[in-house]
Amino acid sequence: MQKVSPAAPVAPWLGGKKVLHKTIIDRIDRIKHDTYVEPFVGMGGVFLRRTWKPACEVANDLNGEITNLFRILQRHYPQFLEVMRFQVASRREFERLRASDPLTLTDLERAARFLYLQRLAFGGQVRGVFGVSPGTAPRFSLAKLEPILDAAHERLDGVVFENLSWEDVVSRWDSAGTLFYLDPPYWGGESDYGKNMFERAEYERMADALSSIKGAFILSINDVPEIRECFAAFHLEPVKLKYSVSKGGATEAKELIISNREVKTSLI
Known part of the structure; x- marks a missing residue:
């Protein structure tokens, strides 16, 4: 393991683990591994914030816009800044870029488009509205963004990027020394990341696939009876969280951290 500086996610992302990431990373650090794999990396809410780097790291997402952005940040960072x-x-x-077809753009232009939309869309959802309101500075400012991008560029050095289904990533990268962290869509929100990106039947397939891997896994998801039943064969750790929903309040949520390794977090 190599000690590295953590980095912040470069843009908001639905389910970005802003509240839960410290708890998850603590569990990750307690499991010995030489290969770390995230089949649902998203904007890297956990991946980028870790402070220990094993010999091999793999970031995967079925969303090709994400993998293209990370690859550009890793390999063409100066050129990317010039585009931005x-x-x-x-x-x-915002509306012009959202209406444009990313397939007609160069990889640099495509990455810049995606980052711009993610930072300015309300709630980090590009399908949403232009997320600027009175009394709040816009999230797109290159002066503020450049240090974040620079830290991400450094942290992504040597990372392998995949653009596959979670099933293919698990089967290709499984080994006795592999640790998978899985952050699939939450139960009831299977279509939140796009139509046909994830189906409810995949939870059962995921439990079956994870029951036979050689390596270790940690999975985070909302705590509902259906998930408890599906993953009943594994260690289930309930976690209570509070999420801010407005300037005036917060809502409580129950989540599960699921693993095939029992991670002791205290002496009790």
Whole structure:
């Protein structure tokens, strides 16, 4: 293991683990591994914030926009900054880029488009609205963004990127020294990341696949009876959280950290 500086996610992401990441990383650090794999990396809410780096790291997401952005940050960072340098927070530009077909763009332009939309969309959902409101600075400002991108560029050094289904990633990268961290869509929100990206039947398939791997896994998901039943063969650790929903309040949530390794977090 190599000690490294953590980095922040470069943009908001639905289910980005802003509240839960410290708990998950603590569990990750307690399991010995030489290969670390995230089949649902998203914006790297856990991946980038870890402070220990094993010999091999794999970041995967079925969303090709994510893997393209990370690959560009890793390999073409100076050129990426040049593409972003003269961009401004604009409703018209937001709508123009959202309506454009990413397949008609270069990889650099495509990565810049995706990051711009993710940072300015309300709640980090590109299908949503232009997320700028009175009394709040826009999340797109290159002066503020550049240090975040620089830290992510450094942290992504040597990372392997995949753009496969979670099943293919698990089967290809499984070994006795592998640790998988899985953050699938929550039960009831299977379509939150796009149509046909994840089906409810996949929870059962995931439990079956994880029951036969050589390595270790940690999985985080909402605590509902259906998930408890599906993953009943593994260690289930309930966690209570509070999520801010507005300036005036918060909502409580129950989540599960599931693993095929019993992780002791206290002497009791």
